[in-house]
Amino acid sequence: MSLVKKTPTIQDVARFANVSTATVSRALSSPERVSEQTRARISEAVRVTGYTPNQSARSLRQKTARTILVALPDIGNPFFSVILDAVEREAAARGYGVLVANRFSGGDSGVRMRDYFMSNRVDGLLLFDGSVDLEQLMMLTGEPTPFPLIVVCEEIPNAPFHTVKTDNSYAAEQATRHLIELGHRRIGHIRGPDGNVLTGEREAGFRRAMQAAGLEARPEWMLPGAFDMDSGVVAAQHFVRLEARPTAIFAANDESAIGFISGLRQHGLDCPGDVSVVGFDDLALAAHVWPPLTTMRQPRAALGRIAAGALIDVIEGERHSRVPMHMVLSSELIVRGSTARPPALVAPLATPPALAAR
Amino acid sequence: MSLVKKTPTIQDVARFANVSTATVSRALSSPERVSEQTRARISEAVRVTGYTPNQSARSLRQKTARTILVALPDIGNPFFSVILDAVEREAAARGYGVLVANRFSGGDSGVRMRDYFMSNRVDGLLLFDGSVDLEQLMMLTGEPTPFPLIVVCEEIPNAPFHTVKTDNSYAAEQATRHLIELGHRRIGHIRGPDGNVLTGEREAGFRRAMQAAGLEARPEWMLPGAFDMDSGVVAAQHFVRLEARPTAIFAANDESAIGFISGLRQHGLDCPGDVSVVGFDDLALAAHVWPPLTTMRQPRAALGRIAAGALIDVIEGERHSRVPMHMVLSSELIVRGSTARPPALVAPLATPPALAAR
DNA sequence: GAAATCTCTGCAATCGATTGCATGAGTTTC
């Protein structure tokens, strides 16, 4: 009769089934504690009334939100969105909702994070942001981490957090070694954004491979970048202005590699004819750009799945280890068309003077 | 002294400031109703105790979650992830959290949606999934939509929902007209997945443009697709086997266009030399693939922002119009390198027989 | 056959914030 029919509560179900709310609650959460008859009556009552438990009330009582917070630097970036996809699926499979916080780095990120937790909206945090201020975070979390947290894609030495990451530094080393094995000696690097942990690890791997081969990582060949296509285009502009150019570039991620190749083309240079390029991540499009990109495949889906699973384990107390866990997943070199032998080796007798080392 | 220090509640603040919890609550939500002195004492108490309101308790009392649910077919798809980015920002700016539900289409989607709402976890829904069963949804929602809902990217004629969309059909017409204006007469189309509303609208626009120009949309030139790169590659395989090939293709989205171009190349065909290709969406990478893709730019960020804003308006009762609103944003043709005049027109006298129409 | 145990169910407190109503002090009005 009323204009707005209220959503049914556990009271309505109890009344309909002629039992107390306590019994209804038990019938739904631990059916074995309720007699078969009663259980059947309650099921029927639930069906008829169309009852769904009120999550707010449940959260309030149980101090549990069945929700995790995923903090990302940029959802629009396909690298993260694929991971988010996997996270969402794992969480959904275990009955958790996923709340996303985008552009989490920046001044108030620590405060916002703290608010999310203290407000009991989420039970745990998956932190993907390499630029977030972890010092600040640690201060907020206090000594023994008071809330379940897993840092993904980053590793802060000695930080009391669980982490899941890929073997960035080793993978960068592999990528660089691939170029060296092709015969390249003059190799440059497009860096990631300053202050990002990944930037450091990938650069370190690059330097290690160079050093191991007795090659020099020239400062002017370390081009600035920012993990996006535009910065790759800009890097290409720097590149063509170099007096002595490298014959190969290891880019810190696929997007900057693709931007770089596109920029090369604008200046009449060919990849891999003039310059070999290796990327990092293996985005879906890496196989479809021209030339198809040689890159290190990061196990992104696995990363998301494992991180989400581990976080929920922590939340549910199945991993109560005081000592932080560090999980490392390994990457894989995918050789495609963007890398080849250096020009000098292809036609050693015809090396044009312009390309010869000064 | 205790091992685990409890999170402070409004009681703690009240005790510290020597007032009732009612006053604390009012000081925080409507400060003008509390005297300046008291307000200062309360602020101090909040600061000292480190109090943050418990969202579950607030939700329970106010029947409001300050959270919206975003249902997407595929977060991993950059098309959606950019929109999600905009949605998240708009929502955050207005104090709402964003819960994501991925792969929402499929058997239980209606039920899952209903559960989300009835459980009071979310206040409204942004539905992006063209494949979700809207009939089922309508049944669940009942006559006057009982929960705030905005359907994005889709339009169901006569459905009692607010919608935000781009002018798909008109944009497809424009894209096709661009090919016609370049001189193409034999034009094919890579379709989207069956059952998706967008597929139908884009195909309709294509047919309208063809008809208006007096051209035939041949059945064997309507290639199946699925909005992803792989289906574009497959479409290219179909394409090369055609007896009489089109000189231009309008692909239903950028990903299938890029996959198609990549597939062409594997068969030794050049774009735009042999075939011009127009995409749809203007993904970030469209400008960076080779050749740079001519495409219809969809105002994705605006779409997300406007949809989220409208949804929150509805939630907060600022738009109580019974009659559903339909907002349409317009797309823009971005001409790049993947379209050119047809081969026959470039060198009309030298048309190789193989390329001539049979 | 009394005691102990087990099974099923209900009572009522509890989670933490919000809000309608009431109250008392201070202020304005005529």
Place this chain on the structure above:
DNA sequence: GAAACTCATGCAATCGATTGCAGAGATTTC
């Protein structure tokens, strides 16, 4: 100077589900 009003605050009910405790009846144990 009494009535009417305003302002700041407190009291206590309320939102809806969960759960410790207790009791009634049935069953097992010795």
